[in-house]
Amino acid sequence: MRRLFATLAVVALATAAHAHQLNVFAFVQDDEVIVETKFSSGKIPVSGEVRVLDGAGQVLSTLSLETDGTVRFPLDPNIASEGLTIEVSTGDGHDDYWILTPSDIANGSGS
Amino acid sequence: MKTVFPTALALATLTGSPALAHYGMIIPDDAMVSQEDGRSVGLTLSFSHPFERDGMVLEEPVSFTVTHEGETTDLLGDLNSAEVMGQPGYTLDYPLARPGTYVFAMEPQPYWEPAEDSYITHYTKTYVSAFGDDEGWDTELGLRTEIVPLSKPFGLWEGNVFQGMVMLEGEAVPYAEVEVEYYNEDGDAEVPSDLMITQTIKADANGVFTYATPTDGWWGFGALNTAPETLDYEGEEKEIELGAVIWVHFEEWDD
Numbered sequence: 199m200r201r202l203f204a205t206l207a208v209v210a211l212a213t214a215a216h217a218h219q220l221n222v223f224a225f226v227q228d229d230e231v232i233v234e235t236k237f238s239s240g241k242i243p244v245s246g247e248v249r250v251l252d253g254a255g256q257v258l259s260t261l262s263l264e265t266d267g268t269v270r271f272p273l274d275p276n277i278a279s280e281g282l283t284i285e286v287s288t289g290d291g292h293d294d295y296w297i298l299t300p301s302d303i304a305n306g307s308g309s
Numbered sequence: 310m311k312t313v314f315p316t317a318l319a320l321a322t323l324t325g326s327p328a329l330a331h332y333g334m335i336i337p338d339d340a341m342v343s344q345e346d347g348r349s350v351g352l353t354l355s356f357s358h359p360f361e362r363d364g365m366v367l368e369e370p371v372s373f374t375v376t377h378e379g380e381t382t383d384l385l386g387d388l389n390s391a392e393v394m395g396q397p398g399y400t401l402d403y404p405l406a407r408p409g410t411y412v413f414a415m416e417p418q419p420y421w422e423p424a425e426d427s428y429i430t431h432y433t434k435t436y437v438s439a440f441g442d443d444e445g446w447d448t449e450l451g452l453r454t455e456i457v458p459l460s461k462p463f464g465l466w467e468g469n470v471f472q473g474m475v476m477l478e479g480e481a482v483p484y485a486e487v488e489v490e491y492y493n494e495d496g497d498a499e500v501p502s503d504l505m506i507t508q509t510i511k512a513d514a515n516g517v518f519t520y521a522t523p524t525d526g527w528w529g530f531g532a533l534n535t536a537p538e539t540l541d542y543e544g545e546e547k548e549i550e551l552g553a554v555i556w557v558h559f560e561e562w563d564d
Contacts, residue, residue, distance in 0.1 A: 221441045223408045236408075240444060294441075297344060 222294040224284045226273055226306025231298065233284050235267045242267035246288035253280025263288070278303050330488050330507035331422070332359050332529045333367075333433030333554050334393075335413050340463040340558035341438045348405055350437050354388070354415060355398035359492040359529055360506045364394030368418045375403065376412040376450055384413075408442030414450055419540055419549060428540050431531065431552035436462040453478060454553040456487075456532055459517065462557045467525040471557055474516045475532040481516030485532045489520050492527040492556075525561040529554060 220243070224233045231250075235243050246263040250271070258277060261269050263286065282298040338351035356367040373385045388399040405411065413435055419428035432452045446461045459472040475485035489508045491498060500506055512518040512532070522528050532553040539546035 221408060223440060223442070225407075236442065236444075238441075238443070296440075302348070 220286065220288055220292040220294040222284060222286045222296045224282075224296040224298055226298065226303050229273045229275075231271050231273050231282070231284070233263075233269045233286070233296070235263060235286050235288070235294075237292070243288040243292075246286050246292075249285040249287075251283040251285065252277055253282070255283070258282075273303065275303070330358065330360075330490055330531065331365070331420070331429055331431065331552075332357060332490060332531055333415060333417055333431030333552065334359060334492070334529065335415055335433050335435045335556055336492065336527055337413070337435060337437050337558075339437070340435075342405055342440065344440050349402050350405060350411070350439075352401045352403060352413060353391070353393055353398065354400070355393035355396070356417060356420060356431070357394050357396075359490050359527075360498070360500075362394050362493055362496060364396030364398070365420070366396050367393070367398045368420075370399075371416040371418055373399075373401075373415045374413070376414070376445075376448060377407070377409055378445065381450075405437075405439040408440035408444075409438075410443060410445035410448065411437045411439060412445070412448050412450060413437065414452060416452070421542060421547075422550075425550070427548040427550055428542070429550045429552065430536075431554045433552075433554040433556070435556040438463050449476070451479070452476075452553070454532065454534060454551045456530055456553045456555040458555065458557075462555060465522075465557065465559045466562050467522055467559045468562065469559065470519050470521045471528070471530065471559075472517060472519045473530060473555065475512050475518065475553060476516065477534050477551070477553070482512065482532065482534060483514045483516055485512040485516055485518070485534065486510075487512060487518045487520075488531045488533065490529050490531075491522075491524070492529060494526065498524075522559045525559045527556055527558050529556050 219238055221236050224231055244265045248261040248269050250258045252258055263269050281300050283295055285295045287293045334355045334357055336353045339346055342350050356365045374381050375384055388401050391398050391400040415433045419430045422429050432454055447458055449457045454477045456473040457476055475482040487510050510518055534551045536549040536551050540549055
């Protein structure tokens with residue numbers, strides 16, 4: 199499992215500079231991916247760009263954060279079979295990512 | 310652990326003279342779990358002399374809980390029996406569902422210590438950060454006695470100071486005595502004097518204490534007080550030492 203995390207992280211790390219300033223978390227619930235973001239100060243970003251990548255690093259979609267620092271999108275199990283990487287940028291070098299592993303997706307699907 | 314003190318721990322052990330400090334212990338396998346580390350944290354519970362790696366029996370605790378985002382969950386039934394430092398203890402692999410700080414806390418059964426002619430109850434806790442989120446690092450659990458961290462109890466460099474406030478029955482304890490001991494996990498650390506196995510400091514008038522660690526690893530801080538009540542031991546009423554113990558990990562400075 200750690201090897202899988204490391205493999206997926208290689209794709210994400212290239213764009214995850216200054217990751218300490220923004221925290222991104224994502225999970226699957228009821229066949230929907232829910233992305234949550236928060237600055238390390240505890241404040242919630244009110245805008246930002248969200249990129250969804252497949253396990254091979256291909257960008258699947260680009261979304262905008264809602265004003266509550268979240269975004270949701272439907273899970274496509276066919277595309278997500280190798281995991282998803284969620285990259286979020288709120289500007290000024292505030293970037294972070296979360297990797298949804300196949301296990302994360304399986305555990306959350308249908309919940 | 311980089312520093313090896315020149316010393317006579319072996320001699321001290323042979324003479325049987327050191328005043329060994331007891332510590333309730335909750336040692337996570339990672340104090341700051343990143344998403345690349347996985348989705349769980351391993352915990353080892355024991356009652357031990359951490360520097361000497363000398364275990365004692367840890368009976369099934371009265372309680373073992375985790376507190377996250379203001380919610381406390383009972384984990385007592387999830388503990389697995391294990392041998393820790395040669396004595397019965399417990400382990401648990403706890404799944405981390407969300408980011409934030411998870412505070413694990415144990416209230417053990419009173420331990421009868423004949424050498425001290427008293428019972429010992431160490432309310433023991435440790436803080437684990439999950440997925441880069443430190444929210445909740447200063448959580449006060451409201452234990453009968455506890456050390457409330459004033460320094461973030463993870464993400465500290467070796468040499469940093471750790472500050473905490475000693476609380477007993479909801480009140481700060483002026484000039485509380487705090488014992489500090491290193492978990493000599495790999496057995497490499499040695500001491501030049503028995504006096505340095507457990508270092509003792511005092512809190513200030515507000516119950517706040519400060520300690521700077523000389524090296525990386527797990528450090529235990531135990532604030533000791535005596536309970537107003539007593540417990541029976543073979544027909545005699547005995548004192549109960551109440552310990553507020555917190556385990557804090559300091560990271561190696563690697564430049």
